[in-house]
Amino acid sequence: MTRIFTVALSLLVAAPASAQDFSEGSEANSWNLYAEVPARFEATVVDPLCVLAGECADDCGDGRRQLALLRTADDVLVLPLKNNQPAFTGATNELQPFCGQDVEVDGLMIDDPDIGATNIYLVQRIRSVGAEEWVTANKWTRDWAEANPDAGGQGPWFRRDPRVLAEIEAEGWLGLGPDAEREFLLDWLPE
Amino acid sequence: MTRMGFVVSAALGIAASTALGAEGERVQVTGEVIDTWCYFSGVMGPPIAVVGSAHHTCALWCSAGGIPVGLLAEDGTVYMVLRLAGDDRSNGGDTQLHIASHTVTADAMLYERDGLNYLVVAEVTADQDIINQTHEDFGVVPGFAIPDDARPTE
Numbered sequence: 001m002t003r004i005f006t007v008a009l010s011l012l013v014a015a016p017a018s019a020q021d022f023s024e025g026s027e028a029n030s031w032n033l034y035a036e037v038p039a040r041f042e043a044t045v046v047d048p049l050c051v052l053a054g055e056c057a058d059d060c061g062d063g064r065r066q067l068a069l070l071r072t073a074d075d076v077l078v079l080p081l082k083n084n085q086p087a088f089t090g091a092t093n094e095l096q097p098f099c100g101q102d103v104e105v106d107g108l109m110i111d112d113p114d115i116g117a118t119n120i121y122l123v124q125r126i127r128s129v130g131a132e133e134w135v136t137a138n139k140w141t142r143d144w145a146e147a148n149p150d151a152g153g154q155g156p157w158f159r160r161d162p163r164v165l166a167e168i169e170a171e172g173w174l175g176l177g178p179d180a181e182r183e184f185l186l187d188w189l190p191e
Numbered sequence: 192m193t194r195m196g197f198v199v200s201a202a203l204g205i206a207a208s209t210a211l212g213a214e215g216e217r218v219q220v221t222g223e224v225i226d227t228w229c230y231f232s233g234v235m236g237p238p239i240a241v242v243g244s245a246h247h248t249c250a251l252w253c254s255a256g257g258i259p260v261g262l263l264a265e266d267g268t269v270y271m272v273l274r275l276a277g278d279d280r281s282n283g284g285d286t287q288l289h290i291a292s293h294t295v296t297a298d299a300m301l302y303e304r305d306g307l308n309y310l311v312v313a314e315v316t317a318d319q320d321i322i323n324q325t326h327e328d329f330g331v332v333p334g335f336a337i338p339d340d341a342r343p344t345e
């Protein structure tokens with residue numbers, strides 16, 4: 001009976017996710033963000049559209065869908081928004097090779113409940129549970145380069161991405177239309 | 192039921208409800224399609240500066256870059272978008288890119304899980320385009336979003 005009571009108590013104690021600290025052992029680099037908290041934990045890589053809505057697809061959507069981390073310690077669904085590149089790049093490409101697998105991740109939680117930031121994450125490195133080597137979460141730009149071999153010009157991907165350039169050409173830098181923003185650009189940009 | 196039995200049942204009940212997740216609820220949400228990373232992280236400035244026209248170019252970059260888009264409702268609630276109408280390409284898809292910074296109304300299923308609100312949008316029932324003209328107060332955020340050589344000829 002004592003053992004049953006201990007198990008029951010541990011489940012009750014584990015329920016409030018916010019009370020847990022996952023910073024132990026983290027080697028995450030700071031991004032100097034207001035609400036960042038280092039976090040290293042084990043999780044299963046899941047398709048949240050499948051977990052939440054029952055809309056499942058082969059191989060977690062094969063890279064089309066956002067992916068999430070179902071944390072092993074407390075069953076909390078963590079949504080990674082960002083990979084480890086300071087380049088406006090998300091986390092799905094980094095997690096997709098681990099679809100359905102149990103992994104260990106290291107990175108930064110963003111915890112700012114006042115604006116709704118709860119259980120969101122920046123993943124810096126990832127490995128399968130039991131693996132020795134970590135994989136740095138920085139493959140997004142390589143994936144983009146492979147998918148866009150004909151992207152011309154110079155500079156980072158976001159200056160050369162055909163879809164982004166097409167949107168800006170059609171709708172302008174502010175999204176208000178090239179004619180509507182002309183006076184602003186003349187004032188904003190140096191002669 | 193004994194007191195001990197109640198404790199065990201309660202504990203197992205909590206575990207079961209967590210594993211199953213929340214039930215979905217059909218909702219109509221009106222809000223701006225935002226870049227959730229810049230909004231939540233503060234990396235480019237305060238939340239009020241990383242929405243609307245001031246942040247539109249950066250919102251395009253982040254959407255194309257696979258950062259999840261959200262709907263920011265008037266009451267400040269952020270809804271993470273998992274599917275947009277018939278398009279499940281929430282990782283950088285064209286549908287979400289076309290409506291970056293737009294204020295839209297969505298007919299959707301809402302799933303609440305672990306403090307986040309997730310939307311599965313069945314239909315965008317209204318699209319007001321970009322109405323949040325934040326460039327009038329903040330200029331361009333980040334400042335480098337528009338390169339100097341984009342200056343129109345006078």
